[in-house]
Amino acid sequence: MMNGTHPKLLEIRGLRTYFKTDEGILKAVDGVDLDIMPGTTVGIIGESGCGKSVTAQSILRIVPPPGFIAGGHIWLHRKDGASVDLAQLDPKGPEIRAIRGADIAMIFQEPMTSLSPVHPIGDQIMEAILLHRTPDKREAREIALDMLARVEISNPVQRFKEYPHQLSGGMRQRVMIAMALSCNPSLLIADEPTTALDVTVQAQVLELLKQLQDEFGMAIMYITHDLGVIAEIADQVNVMYLGRVVERASTRELFRNPLHPYTRRLLQSIPRIQGQPRTRLDAVEGNVPIPLNFPRQCGFYSRCREALQGRCDVSIPALVNVGHDHEVRCFLYSEEEELVP
Ligand SMILES: Nc1ncnc2c1ncn2[C@@H]1O[C@H](COP(=O)(O)OP(=O)(O)OP(=O)(O)O)[C@@H](O)[C@H]1O
Numbered sequence: 303m304m305n306g307t308h309p310k311l312l313e314i315r316g317l318r319t320y321f322k323t324d325e326g327i328l329k330a331v332d333g334v335d336l337d338i339m340p341g342t343t344v345g346i347i348g349e350s351g352c353g354k355s356v357t358a359q360s361i362l363r364i365v366p367p368p369g370f371i372a373g374g375h376i377w378l379h380r381k382d383g384a385s386v387d388l389a390q391l392d393p394k395g396p397e398i399r400a401i402r403g404a405d406i407a408m409i410f411q412e413p414m415t416s417l418s419p420v421h422p423i424g425d426q427i428m429e430a431i432l433l434h435r436t437p438d439k440r441e442a443r444e445i446a447l448d449m450l451a452r453v454e455i456s457n458p459v460q461r462f463k464e465y466p467h468q469l470s471g472g473m474r475q476r477v478m479i480a481m482a483l484s485c486n487p488s489l490l491i492a493d494e495p496t497t498a499l500d501v502t503v504q505a506q507v508l509e510l511l512k513q514l515q516d517e518f519g520m521a522i523m524y525i526t527h528d529l530g531v532i533a534e535i536a537d538q539v540n541v542m543y544l545g546r547v548v549e550r551a552s553t554r555e556l557f558r559n560p561l562h563p564y565t566r567r568l569l570q571s572i573p574r575i576q577g578q579p580r581t582r583l584d585a586v587e588g589n590v591p592i593p594l595n596f597p598r599q600c601g602f603y604s605r606c607r608e609a610l611q612g613r614c615d616v617s618i619p620a621l622v623n624v625g626h627d628h629e630v631r632c633f634l635y636s637e638e639e640e641l642v643p
Pocket residue numbers: 321328329330331348349350351352353354355356357366367368369527592593
């Protein structure tokens with residue numbers, strides 16, 4: 303599917319997002335390249351602290367202070383053919399405000415991040431529609447009711463008047479999805495939206511997202527630490543570690559042929575016993591280091607069982623295509639080094 307004149311929807315190049323701290327510069331995202339094609343689902347996976355959320359926040363320019371974009375580009379190729387570098391926009395300016403919610407919407411683990419407890423849910427969905435889609439209140443109400451029905455909320459007219467606390471967790475997620483999709487965005491960023499839900503409701507919400515994607519045609523950037531969820535929903539997976547993408551492939555290829563030692567350990571951490579809850583990714587022993595005054599070496603070196611002394615501890619591997627549209631950042635597969643500025 304083509305998106306206007308450009309085949310890509312989002313094109314991230316060399317993104318660096320840093321936080322100024324008392325101890326120095328924390329490099330949360332340190333050179334991420336990522337493409338999202340229209341209508342596809344791109345998964346981002348990695349343990350807590352790998353930079354998944356900060357990547358998403360960078361796209362929408364909602365990185366909290368003292369965070370800032372230190373370098374790189376985030377090209378959004380819009381439906382009208384115009385391209386805009388989100389990294390260059392004023393985070394408080396009118397351009398990014400017009401893009402948030404309209405071109406790019408985001409859903410979170412906790413629906414109350416985007417829902418207000420003091421307003422009926424119908425009014426909240428309507429507000430987004432009035433802001434981005436139509437000034438006509440009657441039409442906005444119709445769209446809001448239609449969206450509630452599409453996310454399979456029964457009796458939308460009654461629910462319209464209810465407050466978030468009157469709904470179950472799964473229902474609140476559906477309302478947040480309705481709100482996010484009410485302006486027909488070309489990209490939906492989903493940051494762990496099903497993590498807090500029980501397994502059955504989680505499966506229903508994933509099913510709903512897939513169904514809505516077929517209907518609305520939006521691309522989805524799905525952030526999670528749950529490999530089972532990624533297998534379920536993503537076309538392509540990006541494995542992140544310490545602010546960088548360390549492996550990228552189609553979901554099928556990644557699960558069949560994981561190459562990076564980190565990815566292989568993540569895959570081993572899924573229990574094989576049916577019916578048991580999936581473990582979190584912290585099943586890989588050790589922790590993600592804090593990217594503060596980090597030495598020039600592979601980020602995974604300290605936890606890697608296959609590290610090459612004198613190689614992985616003194617230089618950073620580049621992300622290299624090793625065939626089958628499969629990229630990996632590891633000296634076990636390529637000698638190529640990352641040329642860090
Ligand atoms: N507001 C902030 N101030 C300072 N450092 C931050 C801030 N937000 C994130 N970081 C740091 O940036 C790095 C990346 O964090 P990020 O939240 O993107 O990780 P993540 O992979 O999304 O993890 P999680 O699954 O826990 O959200 C971490 O080292 C984290 O401590």
